[in-house]
Amino acid sequence: MIPFALPHIDQKVIDEVTAALKSGWLSTGPRTKLFEERLTEYTGCKKTLCLNSATAGLELMLRWFGVGEGDEVVLPAYTYTATANVVIHCGAKPVFVDVNASDFNINVAEIKKAITSRTKVIMPVDLGGLPCDYDAINALVKQDEVLSKFDPRGTIQEQLGRILVLSDSAHSFGGKYKGKRTGSLTDLSVFSFHAVKNLSTGEGGAVALNLPAPFDNDAIYKYLCVKSLHGQSKDAFSKVQKGEWRYDIVEAGYKWNMPDIAAAIGLVELERYDSLHLPKRKHIIDRYNRSFSATKWAELPVAVDEKNKTESSYHLYTLRIKNITEKQRDDIMKEVFKKDVAVNVHFMPVPMMSFYKGLGYDIKNYPVAYDNYSREISLPIFYDLTDEQTDTVINAVISSVNSVLN
Numbered sequence: 001m002i003p004f005a006l007p008h009i010d011q012k013v014i015d016e017v018t019a020a021l022k023s024g025w026l027s028t029g030p031r032t033k034l035f036e037e038r039l040t041e042y043t044g045c046k047k048t049l050c051l052n053s054a055t056a057g058l059e060l061m062l063r064w065f066g067v068g069e070g071d072e073v074v075l076p077a078y079t080y081t082a083t084a085n086v087v088i089h090c091g092a093k094p095v096f097v098d099v100n101a102s103d104f105n106i107n108v109a110e111i112k113k114a115i116t117s118r119t120k121v122i123m124p125v126d127l128g129g130l131p132c133d134y135d136a137i138n139a140l141v142k143q144d145e146v147l148s149k150f151d152p153r154g155t156i157q158e159q160l161g162r163i164l165v166l167s168d169s170a171h172s173f174g175g176k177y178k179g180k181r182t183g184s185l186t187d188l189s190v191f192s193f194h195a196v197k198n199l200s201t202g203e204g205g206a207v208a209l210n211l212p213a214p215f216d217n218d219a220i221y222k223y224l225c226v227k228s229l230h231g232q233s234k235d236a237f238s239k240v241q242k243g244e245w246r247y248d249i250v251e252a253g254y255k256w257n258m259p260d261i262a263a264a265i266g267l268v269e270l271e272r273y274d275s276l277h278l279p280k281r282k283h284i285i286d287r288y289n290r291s292f293s294a295t296k297w298a299e300l301p302v303a304v305d306e307k308n309k310t311e312s313s314y315h316l317y318t319l320r321i322k323n324i325t326e327k328q329r330d331d332i333m334k335e336v337f338k339k340d341v342a343v344n345v346h347f348m349p350v351p352m353m354s355f356y357k358g359l360g361y362d363i364k365n366y367p368v369a370y371d372n373y374s375r376e377i378s379l380p381i382f383y384d385l386t387d388e389q390t391d392t393v394i395n396a397v398i399s400s401v402n403s404v405l406n
Ligand SMILES: *Cc1c(COP(=O)(O)O)cnc(C)c1O
Pocket: 052, 053, 054, 055, 056, 079, 080, 082, 083, 125, 168, 170, 171, 191, 192, 193, 194, 204, 205
């Protein structure tokens, strides 16, 4: 069976994790702090906070901004449920909008229609690794008619004076938009280092802080360290360094910190991300594109947009088959699995999930999201996938499509 995704664990990773284990420092400590610095250099954001997941990062930043009951957060219907669940956790209302037919990302014209005086945050998702149109989204929140609707509650919202843009960049680490990397494209971006993501620490995530003046990103980072660790005024690392045991609890904080064992994996993976991981992913995608572009039925995913100088992080290969139903897509996937190739769907739109249906959301309001989903099959991409295996995947897909369509 060719798996859908596999982590790339080699001796370098094992050596660095072993060094972390032998150092005696397993929880948040020097490796996490170093990983944060390296991430800041890489993405070009102002400051980075590592956490134990992207989900934690999204919720932390919604809570930091004071999002709660009565507030609305605009997000795409086409995403993983984490993007929406965190809004529910905060007691606010997720307002789903439809996505683009061209590239799966949030439709900016639809965002504008969804904005009300209760809108506090927009959460774009860089689906499959392709950055959203951030110039358009950043400009939208500064338009006069959008600004005049904004109804700030609390000092942070007053200070920003507009809707916050919180990017779910779980897929797009290393992706570029107009020559800049994700993390530096908008107010806040959150990366995932989950096991199946491009850069993995097993479990993990990071918040890229990139807030405009007068915000002090260093001071906010310090506050978020406290908020993500019980609200404790000193973390274990600084307590040891200063030889001081006393601490205070300044709020009922969370337990979302990244352990150094995870950061050890991240440090190795980040160092070789551009030389090893991105080129290999691009190589696989180029190979898929070459084969499928020769068929009549394939709609290839957008990975590069020359005009906007946009480049995906090549996280997913979101192949669509033209003019098929959801049932035919499922049948094609069954055929592919029979040929010992694992494929996947990214994603079933969140409004189709039982919990969200129960809240009254209806997929009929998101026709493009449904169309994208019903015709989508994600193909394997991972470092150790060989050319031979890639060809096996291609042949399995082509013959399965032909057998279902004919
Ligand atoms: C994986 C994923 C997340 C959650 O990441 P975790 O690190 O597992 O919390 C959020 N959003 C999207 C779009 C994802 O694919």
